[in-house]
Amino acid sequence: MTPPARTLVTGATGAVGSAVLRRLADAGHDVYGVSSRGGSAPRQFAWRIGAEEPPRELRGPWDLVVHCAANTRWNLSARRAERDNVAPLRALLDRTGPRTHFIHMSSSYAIGLTGSVEPTEVEAYRNTYEWSKATAERLLTAERPDVDIVRFPIVMGARPDGALERYSGFFWLASALCTGAVPALVGEEKAYLDLVSTDDVAGYVGELAAGGAPAAPRLSVLGGGDGALQVGETFDIALDALNTWRAERGVGPLLRLPFVGTEQWNRFYLPFAQEYLDRAQLLRVTAFQAYQSYLSMTEPFEATHQVGDITSTLYRSVRRWADLHPETATRIPQPWRP
Numbered sequence: 001m002t003p004p005a006r007t008l009v010t011g012a013t014g015a016v017g018s019a020v021l022r023r024l025a026d027a028g029h030d031v032y033g034v035s036s037r038g039g040s041a042p043r044q045f046a047w048r049i050g051a052e053e054p055p056r057e058l059r060g061p062w063d064l065v066v067h068c069a070a071n072t073r074w075n076l077s078a079r080r081a082e083r084d085n086v087a088p089l090r091a092l093l094d095r096t097g098p099r100t101h102f103i104h105m106s107s108s109y110a111i112g113l114t115g116s117v118e119p120t121e122v123e124a125y126r127n128t129y130e131w132s133k134a135t136a137e138r139l140l141t142a143e144r145p146d147v148d149i150v151r152f153p154i155v156m157g158a159r160p161d162g163a164l165e166r167y168s169g170f171f172w173l174a175s176a177l178c179t180g181a182v183p184a185l186v187g188e189e190k191a192y193l194d195l196v197s198t199d200d201v202a203g204y205v206g207e208l209a210a211g212g213a214p215a216a217p218r219l220s221v222l223g224g225g226d227g228a229l230q231v232g233e234t235f236d237i238a239l240d241a242l243n244t245w246r247a248e249r250g251v252g253p254l255l256r257l258p259f260v261g262t263e264q265w266n267r268f269y270l271p272f273a274q275e276y277l278d279r280a281q282l283l284r285v286t287a288f289q290a291y292q293s294y295l296s297m298t299e300p301f302e303a304t305h306q307v308g309d310i311t312s313t314l315y316r317s318v319r320r321w322a323d324l325h326p327e328t329a330t331r332i333p334q335p336w337r338p
């Protein structure tokens with residue numbers, strides 16, 4: 001009988017890493033989790049990878065490493081993005097031998113504005129997060145012939161109940177709908193907004209782990225591809241989920257926000273906003289600008305592994321977010337006036 005694979009999951013307290021860790025543990029792996037601050041579950045260790053030595057329990061060798069740790073913020077300096085998303089990868093590679101199957105979590109958006117991870121300059125990407133994810137992919141393909149790189153788009157919760165360990169970027173939009181933080185949705189109603197469930201990612205990592213390391217770098221892209229939801233559909237589903245949740249609690253419905261094209265927003269609304277809005281309003285509008293190009297993608301990602309319909313998972317994930325953020329989800333948005 002072969003012993004269970006000794007497996008390290010980094011970023012194990014995060015949205016993706018926690019689902020991956022559960023899936024591999026269920027499949028019989030001997031799993032250890034690591035995150036910067038550590039977790040409360042057994043065998044969840046604290047290790048700031050790239051910044052300090054690992055605790056004794058986390059010294060190798062490993063049969064499998066699934067690298068989910070990252071700083072996913074979009075507004076980091078290039079130096080900080082390098083430090084948080086590339087230096088930890090280097091440190092891990094230095095500690096894993098040729099017999100370790102290395103599975104790296106990347107993002108569909110790592111191909112930036114040019115459709116490729118090859119450009120080295122920051123300007124080829126929407127932000128330093130994308131740039132650092134592309135840098136990490138280039139480093140891996142240069143140094144690890146047997147690496148698995150898995151790209152995927154925005155992550156929703158588990159398929160059965162929408163459960164998600166952590167709520168990031170996308171859910172700021174749900175919050176913005178409830179608080180009235182933004183006056184309009186800037187983007188293209190018919191653009192693609194690709195979403196996957198943590199179950200899709202964790203299940204696929206489980207399949208890769210069972211199959212073993214490839215002979216040459218292998219890139220997988222998960223997503224809906226050309227079957228992905230459109231931006232308008234996504235917001236309608238999210239709004240439906242929020243309004244049903246609110247109605248069950250006797251709270252009035254949120255109105256559908258109008259869509260404003262990017263060009264129109266930048267040429268007409270933004271100059272007006274800069275002149276007339278107060279500082280708090282302007283800060284929210286500026287934060288919202290980071291989403292524009294993500295809501296305007298008219299070309300779908302080319303998925304090598306198409307995931308199932310995401311509609312009910314999106315609905316459940318938004319409801320779940322509301323369950324956990326009742327104060328925000330029951331807010332009555334204030335009308336926007338300068």
Ligand SMILES: NC(=O)c1ccc[n+]([C@@H]2O[C@H](COP(=O)([O-])OP(=O)(O)OC[C@H]3O[C@@H](n4cnc5c(N)ncnc54)[C@H](OP(=O)(O)O)[C@@H]3O)[C@@H](O)[C@H]2O)c1
Pocket residue numbers: 010011012013014015016017034035036037038047048049050067068069070071072084088105106107108133152153154155156166168
């Ligand atoms: N969420 C998405 O929509 C999405 C979409 C596409 C790709 N991805 C990719 O999927 C991966 C996981 O993302 P996520 O959404 O699960 O992120 P997340 O929820 O923000 O979790 C990040 C995890 O990484 C840990 N971490 C960060 N830096 C670390 C370091 N230097 N050493 C040790 N642990 C560190 C964090 O620990 P602490 O909390 O203790 O700091 C946390 O456990 C990332 O590679 C991300 O780029 C995510």
